[in-house]
Amino acid sequence: MSSIYLPGFLILLVLWLGSKIFSYTRRGPQSTKLNGPASESRLFGLSRYIIESPDISAVYEEWAARYGPVYEIPSAFGRKKVVLTDPKALVHFYNSERSVYVKTESDRLFIGRIFGRGVLWAEGEMHKRQRKALTPAFSNAAIRRLTAIFFESGYKLKSFWDATLEASPDGAAIIEVQEWMNRIALDSIGIAGFSHDFRYIEGQQSPVTAAFEALQISEMTFFTNLVFMMSFKFPFLLSLPTERMRLFWELRRSLNIIAERLLANTRREKEGNVADELTDKSIIGLLLKAEVSDELYMTQEEVVAQNVLLLAGYETTSTSLTWALIELAKHPEVQDKLRSELTRFGGVDPTWDQLVSQSELPFLDATVHEVLRLHPPVDETLREAAQDDVIPLGTPIVTPSGETITSVAIAKGCAILAPIRCINRSEAVWGPDAKMFKPERWFTEITVQAKELQGHRHLLTFHDGPRICLGKSFALAEFKAALSVLVRNFVFEFPDGPETKIETHVTIVRRPKVAGQNGAKVPMKVRRVE
Structure with a gap:
């Protein structure tokens, strides 16, 4: 040794x-x-x-x-x-x-230290109260209002890809799609969840995007895994300043700044008696309404701790969108069939009701659920x-x-x-x-x-029971809206053909990567739909 x-x-x-x-x-x-x-x-x-x-x-x-x-x-x-x-x-x-069955002490210690005592950390009656306070922000009515944000993020990406393809002699380009799915996901959850536009699609950098990018590049070394494994018995090990833990600490600091800024803005709206139709409709904006109820009251610390939802929404959606493009590139006949279904809307986006319906867009619904079955982010x-x-x-x-x-x-x-x-x-x-x-x-x-x-x-994929994913409907609407924009406008192929080997790269979740790539990268040949 x-x-x-x-x-x-x-x-x-x-x-x-x-x-x-x-x-x-x-x-x-x-x-x-x-x-x-x-x-x-x-x-x-x-x-x-x-x-x-x-x-x-x-x-x-x-x-x-x-x-x-x-x-x-x-x-x-x-x-x-x-x-x-x-x-x-x-x-x-x-x-x-x-x-009966609760998170392990090491899991709760990790979540609490990185994100605070939010709904993913809470157990028992505290979890029940926090979840009940969050529920209105994830209602059908709330998500219906937010769906336009999901489409807008898709079209922002489309404008950048169009410019790239116009500059290409043959109208096609090799694009690392996972990076762009990250950008769609972060901008969408940033605006819809926290009224914060990261402008990541436009290439703007921030401490949050820097931390996410660093986490995707870094490999889960055996030592890092060993610390997590040992923390099951000895939770104090999570205090070790490993490179990965330092990245998480920086991420929490940056997210807390955003959440506290939003809290201040929202409280000013309330104190100024701003008309309800003009108030913040983001997830945390709606969450603040819990303050009017003694039963559902959440402390500022608890509200800020819900920043973990940004991480959860970003990681799961970006990973799922990437897996969807991989499966469509591997199965071009499925891609063609999905595109055929979506083009019946012409240049008009489906409504929220059409997106969530199994009968209005059956093949989109089936494709999304098959991706979620085969490739659950968690x-x-x-x-x-x-x-x-x-x-x-x-x-x-x-x-x-x-x-x-x-x-x-x-x-x-x-x-x-x-x-x-x-x-x-x-x-x-x-x-x-x-x-x-x-x-x-x-x-x-x-x-x-x-x-x-x-x-x-x-x-x-979305868990089950009293802790079933609170953002399930939010995630499905975002996934379907973004995928519908992408498939209607672009054709996705692997440069080396459908048999391209896909491996996984473990970051916060298990992400796909094309074999041989350094980090979680999935380069694809992208061209416009003719």
Whole structure:
């Protein structure tokens, strides 16, 4: 072992031994012993294997086929994670969030230190109150008013691409599309969520855009992953000033400045009795109305902490738009069919009601949901049992002792993992064509095992239960509006053809990249629709 790593290794060894002694002195009710893969390391379990796996969702699916739809995997410091792929178990798990299954201490510490104590940090009654206060900002009426912003961002991008293509001799150009999807997403969520125009599409830089760009370039090194992995047992490790943590701290500082400026402007509007139709209709602008209600009152700290929604909206939308363009470039017949459906509107944009309708734009709806099924921006849900529980099973499993059981006992403190990407792509759940990009699957009734899932359209992409994504309708409207502008006006191809290899680059979420590119880059050949 290299001497440079020896002190760190000895510290980890001492921490591990201490944790083992501590755990043995606090043994209480035990979780059901389950089958699962063997550990690679007494110290790290399978954590390093999972971190370094190029497609862990496929590994989770393979383990489910081998050990049953509910199994356990060894984690760091002798801990176990119970993995759920059984639909009935998943429904119980998600419906029990807030009351039984909560974020781990390290997750909450990370979210709290980077973004503050907002809705993603909160648990229990605090989460219920914050979510209720936020709900009006994500109502259908609110999103209907914001849809024009989504289209406007698409057309701003179109004007820049048109200029690039006009300057090209053959009317085509190689454009790194993920960068531009980032710009659409940040400008849209900035204006709609915070009344702040980053003007990122125009190329304007800011501390926020600089932090996002740096996070996308930086790789999740093993040391960075090790800190996060170890923080599950030792949360204080999240205070280490690693390069990645410094980027997050700068991001929080910049976002707080924007949020506090908006708070000041909105309060001036209220104090000046500005007519309601002229007041700020952004997410945080509407959130301030919670101050009039004692039941829903949110402190300034809580309101500012909702800046995490900007990060969540930016990362998920930009990643999903990029995956959509990748799938359309790989399946030109799907791209043509989608374009044909959209062109029936001529030069007029669909209304919000038409965008959200499954019958008005069925192929757009199907394409968007197929992208979200195959490529959920968030790979998994990790929670910890706040109390003992019993999870029912739809499919009986056999324990290591040979007993067949129809429920699993979960002890307080047990870690539970719902591998979202694995479940969305699982052949056991979605049928033998689960790995295929097939928008047509959404035109018929779901008859496979996925029908038992209660998430949006039987997907776990938006989570489920009391913590189902509050911005789901916002995200779908933004996704559909931006994609409709892009597909109506441009044709997308890979320079090396549809078989171009796509890998993933782990930043805040798992982003796509063309194999061989440095960072999360997806260069495409773009030309105008003739």
